[in-house]
Amino acid sequence: MFPTLSFWLYIFFSFNFSQKTVTYALGNKTDNLALLKFKESISNDPNGILASWNSSTHFCKWHGITCSPMHQRVTELNLAGNQLHGTISPHVGNLSFLRNPNLGNNSLSGKIPHELGRLFRLQRLFLTNNSMTGEIPTNLTGCYNLEGLDLNGNNLIGKIPIGINNLQKLQILRTSNNNLTGEIPTFIGNLSSLTILSIALNYLEGNIPYEICSLKNLTIIAVVSNKLSGTFPSCLYNMSSLTIISAAENKFNGSLPSNMFKTLSNLQYFAIGGNELSGPIPISIANASAIEALDLGYQANLVGNVPSLGKLQDLRWLSLGSNNLGDNSTKDLEFLKSLTNCSKLQVVSIYSNNFGGNLPNSVGNLSSQLTRLYVGDNQISGKIPAELGNLIGLIVLSMKLNHFEGMIPNTFGKFDKIQKLELNGNKLSGEVPFVIGNLSQLYHLSIRDNMFEGNIPSSIGNCQKLQYLDLSQNILRGNIPLEIFSLSFLSNLLNLSKNSLSGSLPREVGMLKSIDRIDVSDNHLSGDIPETIGECVGLEYLFLQGNSFNGTIPLSLTSLKGLQYLDLSRNRLSGLIPSVLQNISVLEHLNISFNMLEGNVPKEGVFGNVSGLVVTGNNKLCGGISKLHLQPCPIKGMKPTKHCNLRLIVVIVSVVLILLIVSIILTICWMRKRNKKQNSHSPTVDSIAKVSYQDLHQGTDGFSARNLVGSGSFGSVYKGNLVSEDKVVAIKVLNLKKKGAHKSFIVECNALKNIRHRNLVKILTCCSSTDYKGQEFKALVFEYMNNGSLEQWLHPGTVDVENQRMLDLDQRLNIIIDIAFVLHYLHHECEQSVLHCDIKPSNVLLDDDMVARVSDFGIAKLVSAINNTSHKETSTIGIKGTVGYAPPEYGMGSEVSTYGDMYSFGILMLEMLTGRRPIDKMFEDGQNLHVFVDISFPNNLIQILDPHLVPTRDEEATIECGNIGTFPSIVEKCLVSLFRIGLACSVESPKERMNIVDVTRELSIIKKAFLSGGHTSG
Known part of the structure; x- marks a missing residue:
């Protein structure tokens, strides 16, 4: 009988099912093996996320694995953000059903496997923020279903491969922050589905090809920080789909078309600053009603008036600085009135242009959200509007280098959030207002080069967070208020020079332990230079010239081991030049001219460098190196016949005195030894x-x-x-x-x-x-201490992640500096040096202002120098610190030393920067925190940095879209310097470790650079 239709259907489905069963079984085995090979290629899994990858459970239930319900084949591999170290196994290319692998934000290295080109079902490939090297694979053409390719933040080299040309479904292409070279290929224009093109922070050259304008779905183009040149393609200005144009920091030239913004109705972010554009700002900018950030700064060539911006009601960031806008007329600043309609405005920068006229009173009606206002380096005149005080949200106000006159309005006292105030280089007069003391968050105050008079207000002592204070080049008079020396954070600058201050330099100046630069030159100060100046251990530059100081040069200056520049000229100093000044090894410039000094000029150190030494105007000086051309010091001759009896008397008296002194010293030593022996068994x-x-x-x-x-x-x-x-x-x-x-x-x-x-x-x-x-x-x-220990802040250990307290970079930097100053004090400034021997986070407490306080001296060592040998009073035997923080030599029986404290400090620094304890379970087989950091330093900081210090997605978007504030580069330099100090302090060899004097100096430089980049104390 002829088989029925039902029979044939039965045979077909039975055969098909059996075939699929075999295929799926083989596929399961292939996927399982590929995943195990991937696990083998991972050298370090600090979070143990691959622990579930074992035979006890099916691989579809392993961490980070998603399988298709029908086939039980791997479709997703999501291991992002787990700090994995190792390489990507080429066996991943056998996961033939894989669609979405996400391995971003790890520490993977090596090349991107070419085998990935076999994954024809691949839709998204995310390898963001790793350490991948080599070139982008050329055979990704096989991944013809690929929609998203994100390779941001690696170390990839070479050109953008031509193979990408065939990825017709590609919507997202991100290769920013790599080391790519060559030109932007014209075939980019063939990727018709592309919506995001981010190739910023590379070394690409040449023009942007016009073929890009054929990408009708493009919403984001980010090419910031490359070496691109030529004119920016005008056809891009006709693409209404664009929401972000980020092309800052290249070499584009030409001008902006007058009608360019008429079609960019969806544009939210336009950053093209830092190029070489010229001409006026297009009036059509008013049509870009959706724009939130406009960066046209640092061109130096934009001219003309700024058009009305009042229709940009979503505008948050406006940067027009460093151009040639305005023509020094009264109408230049009329556009500021239109900005009062922009209620979301946070930052306005018109710094360094040619704006003239008065600052309109309407500036006080700007957005209540305004935090930064930069109007400095223009031709603005007139009085400062009192209405400016309405902007109570201001954090930074810079009005320097203009022609403002009159007094500082008392309404400035309402700036209770302000941290940086620059009014220098104007024609302001009157007294410095007492309300300046209301600015409790102020860390930077500069009012130099004005015409302020009267006394310095004592209320300035209320500004306890001040780190930079410049009141120079005014007509201030009276004594220096003691409240200035109570500013314990004052570390960058105290400049009171070129005023009419009188009285003495108070001995309280020694309270400024961490100050880097003091300048009180060209005043009417008198009296002795206080010996306490030697307590300013962070001092590098000291200017006391042009006063009426008398007495001798204080010997305590030799305590300033980091002093580089010292000017004592044009005073009334007398006596000898202390020869110990030649022992300050970093002193490069010494000016002691026009005083009343006498005697021999030393020859070593700075005294041997004629280009760095000025001694003229001291008629009684002699000797020194020949290039100084001073008279030789006289040798007084004596006639033996007339004075032989006197000589004999002197010799006898000298011998008697010497014998008496020796006798006294021996007696004292014997008594101390006896007392020490008596007290050795019963400490009191x-x-x-x-x-x-x-x-x-x-x-x-x-x-x-x-x-x-x-x-x-x-x-x-x-x-x-x-x-x-x-x-x-x-x-x-x-x-x-x-x-x-x-x-x-x-x-x-x-x-x-x-x-x-x-x-x-x-x-x-x-x-x-x-x-x-x-x-x-x-x-x-x-x-x-209400804020507990540093340990609790670094390792909160709470499941309530949203409420965890975390330290930002500025706070960590301040804490590191605080601890460094303590060690400097203990090692070098105490009458009897102290070795702490147990520096670790749990022994660092934080007060209400987050100032670090070192505690727990239970195993400290007191060190006294007797006959040039070190004697240590030990609290207990066998205890030499905490595992992980104690230096390796202590484990081998070595004596405790300052080297040991420096090792502990270095490890503590690395812990604060990485967020990892030195006894982390990931450290085994000879690895430790120092080695962990050293391997990735300095090229892969993102892999070792505490995740809480890594920029958020919003911050990454800012970098990708123009890096307006330029803060990330300063942060990176700061981090590199901090890691370098931590590594230098924690090397294995004790004598190769960085000493605390150099550490405090370097940290002061880092802090200064950090602040100059716009970062503020928390």
């Missing part, structure tokens, strides 16, 4: 005001667990209230059952009672008594 605590056990018991609710805030090697720390101190305190209760706890108590008391520094936790009192059970009890009472 120097007198410190004590509290009773009852006080502490009551203040902590019986040492309740709810008041326990931490524990350490020798005891526990409780939060408590003391009636006697009327404050919240931290109480460290010693566990006296621990070996060495008694000695730790003694050493910590004796260490802390004699040292004073703003970055040290202050000891308030102590308790040495018995508890209610009659057992011995010892405790130390400290200031309580």
Whole structure:
């Protein structure tokens, strides 16, 4: 009988099903093997996300794997942001059903496998922010279904491959922030589906090909920071689909077409600054009603008036700086009135143009969201409008280098958020207003080169965050207020030069420990130069010339190991030149001319460099190097016949004095040795005001667990209230059952009672008594720090991610500087040097202002120099710090030293920058935090940087779309410098480690550069 239709259908489906079963089985095995090969190529998986990739579960249930429900084949591979190290296995090319692999934000290296070209089902390939090298594979033509290719943030080289020409479905092409060269290929115009083209931050040259204008769906074109030249294709201005045009920092020339914005109705971001464009700003800009950011700055060639911008109601960022706009007329700034309609405006920069006329009062009606206003370096005149004080959201106000006159309006006192205020280089007069003290967030104040008079207001002492203060070139008079020297953050500059200040330079100047530059030159100051100037350990430039200082040159200047430039000229200094000045190795310029100095001029150090030394105008100086052409110092001859008896008397008296001095020294040494021997077995605590056990018991609710805030090697720390101190305190209760706890108590008391520094936790009192059970009890009472320890900020350990407290880069930099200054103080400024021996995050506390305070001196070493040898008073035997932070030589029995503290400091820096503990479980087989950083430094910082410091997506978009603020490059330089210091401090060889003097100097330079880039203290 002829088979029925049902029979044939049965045979067909049965055969087809069996074939598919075999195919799927083989496919499953292929995918499983390919994934295991991928796992083998991963050398480091710090988060353990590949732990689930084992035979106990089906690979479709492995972390990051998505399979198709029907075929059970791998369709998605999502392992983004897991800090994976290693390479991409070519076996990934066997995942034939793979559509969306996302391996972005890892630390993968090596070349992109050519085998990926076999994945014809591939739709999106994301390898963003890795360390991939080599060229972009040429055989991606096989991935004809590819819609998104994101290779941003790698180290790829070569040209954009011609193979991309065949990817007709490609919608997103991102190759920014690599090392690509050559020209933008014309075949880009064939990618008809392309919507996003981002090839910024490379080394591409030549013109933008006009073929790009055939991409009718293009919404974003980002070519910022390349070497592109020629004219910007005018055809792009006719593409209504464009929302972002980012072409800043290239070499484009020509002018902007007058009607260019008539068709760009959807444009949100137009950044073409930093090129060589000329001509006027097109009036048609008013049609770009959707625009949010307009960057035409740093061209130097744009001219004419700025058209009305009032219709741009979504405008947030306006940058027109560094051009030649305006013609110094009264109508130049009329466009500012139109900006009052832009209620979302945050940044306005018209800096360095040719704008004239008065600043209109309507400027006070600008957006309440305005945070930065730059109008400096123009020809603006008249009084500063009092209405400007309405902009209470301002963080930066720069009005320098204009012709403003009159007084600073008192309404400036309303700027309670302002951090940077520049009024220098104008014609302002009157007194510096007392309301300047209301600006509590101010870190940079410059009013130099004006005509201010009267006294410096004492209220300036309220600006406790000031780091840069320049009041020079005015007519200020009176004494220097002591409040200036209480500005503990003042680190970049104190410039009071070219005024009429009188009185002395107060000895409180020594409180400015971290100041980099002091200039009080050309005033009417008198009296001695205070010895306390030597306490300004961060000082590099000191200008005291043109005053009436008398007395001698203070010997304490030799404490300024980083001093590079010293000018004491045109004063009334007398006496000898201290020969120890030649020991300041970095001193490059010394001007001591026109004083009343006498005697021999040294010959070493700066005194041996005639180009850096000025000694003229001191008629009684002699000697020195021959190039100074000074008279030789006279040798006084004596006639032996007349003075032989006198000589004999002098010799006898000298011998007697010498014998007497030797006798006294020997007696003192013998007595010290005897006292030390008597006291070696019974250490005593120097007198410190004590509290009773009852006080502490009551203040902590019986040492309740709810008041326990931490524990350490020798005891526990409780939060408590003391009636006697009327404050919240931290109480460290010693566990006296621990070996060495008694000695730790003694050493910590004796260490802390004699040292004073703003970055040290202050000891308030102590308790040495018995508890209610009659057992011995010892405790130390400290200031309580509300913000806890650095450990808690770096490693919060809470599941409530949204509420975690995180430190930004500026805060971390400030904390690093604080700790460095403490170590400088302990190692070099204490009468008896102190080795901390346990620098780590849990021993760094943070006060209400996030200022770091170093604590826990329980294992500190007191070092005294006797006969040029070091003697250490040790708190306990066998304890030399904490694992991970203690230097390797301590584990081999070496003596504690300043080198050891520097190692701990270096590791702490690396921990703050990477967010990784030195005892992280990822460190094995000889690897440690130093090696982990060193491998990726400096080319792949993104791979080792704490993820909380990595720019967010919004910030990445800003970089991709023009990098308007230029902040990322400054941040990168800052990070590179910080990592370099951390590595230099934590090298294995102790004597090769960076010393704390160089560290503090370098950190001051980093902080200065960081601030100059517009970053502010948190």
